[in-house]
Amino acid sequence: DIQMTQSPSSLSAFVGDRVTITCQATQDINHYLNWYQQRPGKAPKVLIHDASNLERGVPSRFSGSGSGTDFTFTISNVQPEDIATYYCQQHDSLPLTFGGGTKVQIK
Amino acid sequence: QVQLVDSGGGVVQPGRSLRLSCTASGFTFSYFGMHWVRQAPGKGLEWVAVISNDGNKKYYADSVKGRFTISRDNSKNTLSLQMNSLRAEDTAVYYCAKIVGQWELRGSFDFWGQGTLVTVSS
Numbered sequence: 001d002i003q004m005t006q007s008p009s010s011l012s013a014f015v016g017d018r019v020t021i022t023c024q025a026t027q028d029i030n031h032y033l034n035w036y037q038q039r040p041g042k043a044p045k046v047l048i049h050d051a052s053n054l055e056r057g058v059p060s061r062f063s064g065s066g067s068g069t070d071f072t073f074t075i076s077n078v079q080p081e082d083i084a085t086y087y088c089q090q091h092d093s094l095p096l097t098f099g100g101g102t103k104v105q106i107k
Numbered sequence: 108q109v110q111l112v113d114s115g116g117g118v119v120q121p122g123r124s125l126r127l128s129c130t131a132s133g134f135t136f137s138y139f140g141m142h143w144v145r146q147a148p149g150k151g152l153e154w155v156a157v158i159s160n161d162g163n164k165k166y167y168a169d170s171v172k173g174r175f176t177i178s179r180d181n182s183k184n185t186l187s188l189q190m191n192s193l194r195a196e197d198t199a200v201y202y203c204a205k206i207v208g209q210w211e212l213r214g215s216f217d218f219w220g221q222g223t224l225v226t227v228s229s
Contacts, residue, residue, distance in 0.1 A: 001169075032213070034215040034216075036152075036216075038152075043202055043219035043220065043221060043222060044152065044202075044216070044219060046207075046215045046216060046217060049207070049215040050215075087151065087152055089152075089215075091213040091214050091215065092213075093213070094157065094166050094212065094213065095154055095166070095168050095169075096142075096154040096157075097154065098151055098153070098154065099151075100151050101151045101152070
């Protein structure tokens with residue numbers, strides 16, 4: 001099984017800051033990496049698919065990059081509504097696996 | 108619009124069974140692979156199982172293999188998860204989720220149910 005290591009597990013930022021989350025796979029997953037946002041009490045929502053493709057309707061302050069085993073998710077100019085937990089997920093092979101999540105808070 | 112409605116959760120004793128359902132609307136259900144994903148209280152997301160669009164292929168997480176069975180009824184636009192021999196560690200919110208690509212088993216989840224809580228406790 002492919003393990004996904006996500007860091008940090010939590011972070012706190014000021015409104016307007018740039019926030020970066022990393023996700024590392026235990027083997028090459030090409031670009032088969034998605035990023036989700038989960039607000040408290042809600043189902044996850046996909047923000048980025050296949051490492052760097054922004055979902056329709058998602059603000060452009062969200063971005064993703066990487067391939068192979070190392071990936072990065074960035075929120076530029078973080079906003080109060082970005083308070084949530086973010087997860088990476090690989091879909092290179094079954095079982096699909098998620099990173100442990102990063103809780104983003106606002107200072 | 109696409110809608111997935113999860114149901115069937117509740118409180119159940121260890122060793123007992125429970126059946127979850129997910130009712131789909133707003134898309135051609137028979138074209139898409141469907142998944143169950145769960146989330147234990149205060150924890151992260153865990154993939155549980157997938158079924159192909161035609162129901163012929165099924166795959167499970169090791170943690171539920173042999174105890175859970177995923178199925179679907181394309182005539183009723185319904186996905187199910189039969190959970191047997193439940194354990195305390197199966198306590199979680201269970202979500203059904205739709206894969207974005209037609210005929211695919213893997214990909215991103217573009218729509219999710221609202222989740223249904225399963226609590227395994229004596």
